[in-house]
Amino acid sequence: MRTIDILEYIAARPTGVVAQEIAAGLAIPVSSLSYLLATLVERDYLTRDGRRYLPGNALGRLAAPRTSLSLADRARPFVKTLRRHVNETASFFIQDLWQLEAVVTETAEQSLQYSIAVGARSPLHCLAAGKAILATLPPADLDAFFAAAPLAAFTPSTITDEAALRAELDDVRDSGVGRTNGEYTAGIRGLGMAATVGGTVLGAFAVAIPLPRFTPATETRAIDALAQAVARFTAEVAND
16 A cells, blocks of 8 residues: 555656655655665656656556557566566567567576676577577578577587587477576576467577576476466467
8 A cells, every 4th residue: 555655646746756755745654665665666666866756667558558568568577577486587588680689687686696787689599598589490590590690609618519509409499498507607507488479489588597596496496487477478468
């Protein structure tokens, strides 16, 4: 109720209000208010201009017609849920020519964490999401990838041999899961699954797990969470 009260209070004052005004107007203790405001800013329901809080972009997205939502808007709640389920960094990537672009990312709430910026571009061949997408490509498109994209080495573990990568992509097709082991960033294990609707690849969900926390149980939990995210996301897109 306090969260809703805060949103309604600030939405009615589009020029913004400071925390003290909100606390006095809604009779919310400052200690509780600080946490709620920080969370709402993090989730983009509010934004800050100096000391003043104003309505954020997420409020507009709630009111927007579903047909006007971007792919990132559609994927965002599933990425958030994925991150909460595994408490590891979760992302949604799209293919941009022969690269990946991160369009949604949620960083793990861990002292040892991996982060990736929204808009960052990365090579397809050494990220889990990239391998998941490559494994869905028709043979002619996959041949075009190998002809055009250099398999650059980013760590000693990066697969730079075409035959070896093709063999791994065969395994990805069988399992549905792309995997990396320190191939782009040393010490990071990645798991990814492509999201496909009507034969079109929309992108891929992925989680990045530091090696010290990567256990068989963690891997199983992450794969289950990825499968749920893909299933729910693709069902929602297909039904619209």
